[in-house]
Amino acid sequence: MTAVVVLLGLVVAVLALLVVGMLRSHAEILKRLHQLGAGLDPDNPGQPASPPPTPVTSRQDFQVMPQVPSPPDREEFGGAADLVGVSPGGDEALSVRIQGVEHDTIVAFLSSGCITCQKFWDAFAKPRKLKLPDGTRLVIVTKGVDGESPSSVASLAPAGFPTVMTTQAFTDYDVPGSPYFVYVHGPSGRVRGEGTGPDWEQVSSLLSQATVDAGLATTLSGRQVAKPDADAEREARIDRELFAAGVEPGDTSLYAVDRSPLPEAAGVQDGDHEGHEGHDHP
Amino acid sequence: MKLQSHGIETDLPAGWEGRIGLRTQPSADARAPGEVSAIGDAGERPNPVVHLANFALPEQRGDFGSGAVDLMGADDVLVVLFEYGPECAGTPLFKRTGIPTDLTPNMFSSSALQRTISGQAGCQIFFTENGRAFCSYTVLGRQSNALRVVPQANAALSRTRIAPR
Numbered sequence: 349m350t351a352v353v354v355l356l357g358l359v360v361a362v363l364a365l366l367v368v369g370m371l372r373s374h375a376e377i378l379k380r381l382h383q384l385g386a387g388l389d390p391d392n393p394g395q396p397a398s399p400p401p402t403p404v405t406s407r408q409d410f411q412v413m414p415q416v417p418s419p420p421d422r423e424e425f426g427g428a429a430d431l432v433g434v435s436p437g438g439d440e441a442l443s444v445r446i447q448g449v450e451h452d453t454i455v456a457f458l459s460s461g462c463i464t465c466q467k468f469w470d471a472f473a474k475p476r477k478l479k480l481p482d483g484t485r486l487v488i489v490t491k492g493v494d495g496e497s498p499s500s501v502a503s504l505a506p507a508g509f510p511t512v513m514t515t516q517a518f519t520d521y522d523v524p525g526s527p528y529f530v531y532v533h534g535p536s537g538r539v540r541g542e543g544t545g546p547d548w549e550q551v552s553s554l555l556s557q558a559t560v561d562a563g564l565a566t567t568l569s570g571r572q573v574a575k576p577d578a579d580a581e582r583e584a585r586i587d588r589e590l591f592a593a594g595v596e597p598g599d600t601s602l603y604a605v606d607r608s609p610l611p612e613a614a615g616v617q618d619g620d621h622e623g624h625e626g627h628d629h630p
Numbered sequence: 631m632k633l634q635s636h637g638i639e640t641d642l643p644a645g646w647e648g649r650i651g652l653r654t655q656p657s658a659d660a661r662a663p664g665e666v667s668a669i670g671d672a673g674e675r676p677n678p679v680v681h682l683a684n685f686a687l688p689e690q691r692g693d694f695g696s697g698a699v700d701l702m703g704a705d706d707v708l709v710v711l712f713e714y715g716p717e718c719a720g721t722p723l724f725k726r727t728g729i730p731t732d733l734t735p736n737m738f739s740s741s742a743l744q745r746t747i748s749g750q751a752g753c754q755i756f757f758t759e760n761g762r763a764f765c766s767y768t769v770l771g772r773q774s775n776a777l778r779v780v781p782q783a784n785a786a787l788s789r790t791r792i793a794p795r
Contacts, residue, residue, distance in 0.1 A: 435651065445646065
């Protein structure tokens, strides 16, 4: 009996030693990790660090089809600008308004030389098959006479769409190469989508993604109560004048309110006016 | 937005676009001289034409805006400057000097339209500028909006310059 008790005591002692050893080892690991800075946000000492970011495929690893240009090295859409240049024949100066107009515009950057562009030139020669979104204008842009042959472009340019030869537009829109397409929302003058593809069907599909919001807005506007003509025209005129003055949709100045307390509201009890600053009550 | 060609220069107001061009001369072998077609006469020598508009100009347009006027909305305005041959400069029809920049609503009439379209109104003025004979032809999308739209046309015209040939 005594031997059994002694044996159990030894087993318990050994197990206790193992537990203590493991605890010390664990403490040592935590201490080393702490010294390495792991588990702490450097900007907020004492706060747990955010999880590591999801790995992103680098642009160097991103491969596109050889016949289309790689995407530009930027995270956001490029800029938009009105187009000024010459016609393919070279004997007409023309300007095409892209920004501050009611319609949206698809700007197609093409070249007379690239093989892939030839598919788009052919497609644009048959406007009815393009199935452009309603209220959308297609404008073709090539480089200017410094980078393109006017006669070559003239032989390719479709009769139904404006074709502008301007190298400046390639810079304004930060175009990585031809063919390339940019979808611009007319009233705001902002780029809503851009990209490229091997043929019009793919590009059209890509751009249709950008028009979903516009289509939804149109649907919603169709459900609004009809206004008298005078009201609608006045509203349209005010919108144009604001835009001409540089106040675009979403401008913060449109939503600025005077936070100073109104004289008649000074005596209102707390809680009676929560979330109702700046407007009158009947 | 500046536009310049054929000795004509314009700085378009916001929301406007324009073309300054020369219609392609019809080939002599295509049609006999004197035979007028939609694209002109084989014997003619085309002169510069300016189209300025506060709406999207279509590619298929006649010299005096046919093809474009069909698309005009109520607040739209089209300004055409059509040059005639040098022999016309200073003649009685073109005795007025300088680009007209002071159009008023009462100068517009539906009877002045090249092609009558309900609600639209036009104004045609002949003038000579720097030895060049022109016709200024302005079309309003809706005559009842003249008070608001005509100043836009005046602004576009006042920003246009014609240099001597």
